[in-house]
Amino acid sequence: MRLLAAEGLAVSRGGLRVIEGLGFTLDAGEALVLRGPNGIGKTTLLRCIAGLQPPAAGSIVLAEDAVAYAAHADGIKPALSVAENLAFWARVFGGTGAAAALRAMDLEALADRPAGALSAGQKRRLGLARLMVTGRPLWVLDEPTVSLDAASTLRFAEVVRAHLDGGGAALMATHIELGIAGARALDLTPYRASGAAPARPHSFNEAFA
Numbered sequence: 001m002r003l004l005a006a007e008g009l010a011v012s013r014g015g016l017r018v019i020e021g022l023g024f025t026l027d028a029g030e031a032l033v034l035r036g037p038n039g040i041g042k043t044t045l046l047r048c049i050a051g052l053q054p055p056a057a058g059s060i061v062l063a064e065d066a067v068a069y070a071a072h073a074d075g076i077k078p079a080l081s082v083a084e085n086l087a088f089w090a091r092v093f094g095g096t097g098a099a100a101a102l103r104a105m106d107l108e109a110l111a112d113r114p115a116g117a118l119s120a121g122q123k124r125r126l127g128l129a130r131l132m133v134t135g136r137p138l139w140v141l142d143e144p145t146v147s148l149d150a151a152s153t154l155r156f157a158e159v160v161r162a163h164l165d166g167g168g169a170a171l172m173a174t175h176i177e178l179g180i181a182g183a184r185a186l187d188l189t190p191y192r193a194s195g196a197a198p199a200r201p202h203s204f205n206e207a208f209a
């Protein structure tokens with residue numbers, strides 16, 4: 001089943017076109033890893049797929065209610081406990097599986113801890129556990145393993161693998177090798193926009209995009 005198709009895609013950031021002429025597809029069971037140097041436009045592309053900003057050109061076709069997005073920020077509620085965070089997100093998305101998510105990301109011992117009192121890596125584990133309770137098939141992940149230690153990185157790779165085996169898909173930007181068998185890589189370098197001409201009027205304010 002096709003979850004994502006991008007065609008003739010161009011994306012802009014801060015009024016400048018960064019990527020153009022990009023096309024790719026992602027089906028259930030597939031993982032696609034975005035590669036490319038700092039600043040090439042990986043985050044910008046993921047923001048477009050997640051619906052946070054429109055593409056500058058081209059089309060993005062998504063299965064309905066498909067995307068769960070994990071950005072650089074973990075998106076956790078600091079005053080809620082770890083378990084309450086997962087219960088909250090499960091209710092928002094109508095998903096289930098909070099206990100399994102706690103287990104999968106090794107958070108059981110921290111379940112009653114206020115999320116604001118977690119370490120950076122623990123917060124990241126909670127932010128990633130959140131994906132599991134969304135019930136969404138297409139995980140869009142921006143450098144998901146930042147702050148994770150080696151064991152947690154391995155755990156997360158297993159979680160992604162299980163998600164793929166269950167019919168999900170993952171689109172991720174990462175500078176490290178996650179070791180997910182069968183994952184395809186897409187280097188964005190050939191799609192770097194040539195002109196960097198302004199793609200928006202000078203008055204455009206990205207904060208309101």
Ligand SMILES: Nc1ncnc2c1ncn2[C@@H]1O[C@H](COP(=O)(O)OP(=O)(O)OP(=O)(O)O)[C@@H](O)[C@H]1O
Nearest residue numbers: 013014018036037038039040041042043044045206
């Ligand atoms: N908020 C912003 N306003 C204006 N320009 C931005 C903003 N954020 C990023 N940019 C610029 O947009 C371009 C693409 O940035 P983006 O974050 O998408 O790259 P990236 O490939 O994800 O980089 P990295 O590997 O460093 O995370 C870069 O040239 C960057 O300097």
